Amino acid sequence: MADDTADADRSALTPAERAERRRRLARIFGDGPPTQTRDDLPEPGEREGVPDEWWRRQVPPHHG
Secondary structure: OHHHHHHHHHHOOOHHHHHHHHHHHHHHHOOOOOOOOHHHOOOOOOOOOOOHHHHHHOOOHHHO
């Protein structure tokens, strides 16, 4: 029931009040997670379009 009143209170805020609330939350908790993480990036020295030979070397022996 407290959530219902909290939602009603938030909807009554003006745009300026909502912006201030977002700034305050960002100051306390940070801006949020990064949009891109290291595991999304290519390894250093890795290039697009790996040659077929590399893929052939990666096949396990039992799939020979």
